[in-house]
Amino acid sequence: MLLKRGHMDTNIHANSIEADTTETQQYNSLPSKEQTSSVVTSAVVKDGTESYPADVPSVPIKTIEQTIAGSSWMGWFDALKQVFPVYLGTHLAFFVISCLAVLFTIKDFSGQVFPLYTIWHTWDRWDTTLFTTIAQYGYTNLSRTALFPLYPLLERGLMHLTHGNAFLAGLIISNLAGLGIFIVLYRLVTDDFNAEQAARTVLYLALFPTAFYLASGYNESLFIFFSICVFYNVRRGHWWLAGLFGLLASLTRSAGILLFVPFYYEYLRQHEFQLKRIRLNVLAGMLIPFGLALFAAWCYHQYHDPLAFSHAQKFWNRYMAFPGFGILRSMYVIERSGGLLSFNALRNLTDLLPDLFILLFIFLSFVGPWCLP
Structure with missing residues (x-):
């Protein structure tokens, strides 16, 4: 910065004293030379010139970035520690209920003994069987298109690790997604409120009467996981990542396309509802309906009907x-x-x-x- 001489000389002297005081305070609060590998010097204005004391270190940019990254990962780890007892407790309850459910299938004082795999096969009912059939054989008829493809696709991919057992693969996917729901929900509520309310929110979700769907071989847990990831990322302004999770949600269930609405509301809110502040990342929201569009394109290729998944509802007694x-x-x-x-x-x-x-x-x-x- 260039300083004019004359009547500004007095101000220069005052500025130099103030700058020296500021530098001393900064120096006392900064790490020592041994704590940093690089030195960035600060200017002190004296007599209209800038001098750079070589003994004033500052925190390197890389160190700051590493600190931020580390704290971010620690935040996720802390969320896992907070929610895992609730997750474990609910699954122990599901295990006990699964064992007691055998009582409803046998007569009083019966001597019949069931094999241990009966415990988890009590979960192999209704849509679970349909998903495993799609994972094994694909969409063999039009009625199956009522179930969206991402969940059975993941089951099929995991079957290589479960020795071809699609049902077991589905349980693994659903339960991991359920744990992911608890973790992301905890982080989301913590950011907007506090850790205490976040813990209560997770507990209430775990105790909800229909929470057992998060542990069953249904696609609900996967869909809710992707949906919460959309909300978490839009709140943080990670628009493209939010759009990607929205795409996965609409490829899991048709209701995922509705995430289009909160995405753009939050986008406009963060940009103060001013069109002049809109940037290219506004296009990230267009990824959300793309998942459904992909399935519609496949239905057209397979059945010559892009809305086959909607028309298939009649086979299940569903209508508008x-x-x-x-x-x-x-x-x-x-x-x-x-x-x-x-x-x-x-x-x-x-x-x-x-x-x-x-x-x-x-x-x-x-x-x-x-x-x-």
């Missing part, structure tokens, strides 16, 4: 309806079943009660002293 129609329909079936202790009534109650439970807690999230901030 207004929001809440399923709840009203369940109530109607229960009322017409002739008694609460009938099969139709109890079967529909098992579907209805979790839905009402979810709606209640969503309502309580916005009303009362316990509402979200």
Whole structure:
């Protein structure tokens, strides 16, 4: 910086004293020469010139970057330590329930003995069987396209490590994804609130009545993992990484395309809803529907119908309806079943009660002293 002479001489003298004081304070707070491999000197203005004391070290840039990277990895490790007891506890509970479930398949005082693999085969039901069939044989008919491909593809890839057992591969994928959900959710809530609320959030998720899906051979845990990764990365401004996780989510379940909405809302919010601040990374959100588009392209190639996955819903008694129609329909079936202790009534109650439970807690999230901030 060039300084004019004349009436500025007094200011120069004052600035030099102030600069000397600042440099002394900085020097006392910096590491010694032995703690750093490089030295970057600072300028002190005296008599209109700049001098560079060689004995004033500063922290190297590489050291700062390594510190940031180290703290980031330590954050993930700390999250793992915090959530693993909850994860382990829920899985021990699932194990006990799986053992006791055998009691419902045998008569009282029966001498029948089941092999040990019965414990995990109690989880091989319904969609689990469909996913393992797709993993082994592919989409052999149109009805199977109702199930999106990423989960069975991962099962097929892992079958090489499980000696061809697709069911075991699915359990490994689901349970690892479930652990990933706990870890990323803990980090996400910690960033926005604090560690105490993050721990409670993970605990409430683990205790939720439908949390057993996170341990079963379904694609729910994988889908939720990718979805939470989208939210975590958009909050940190990692747009392309968030878009990639969104692509994987929409390749796991069709509902993944809805992540398009929170992605762009958060993008605009962080850019203060000003169009002039939008950059090229806004295109990262277009990756989210690309996963569904890939499956649609495959369906067109295989069945000459890009919406085969939607048209296949008719094979599973599913059709478009207004929001809440399923709840009203369940109530109607229960009322017409002739008694609460009938099969139709109890079967529909098992579907209805979790839905009402979810709606209640969503309502309580916005009303009362316990509402979200």
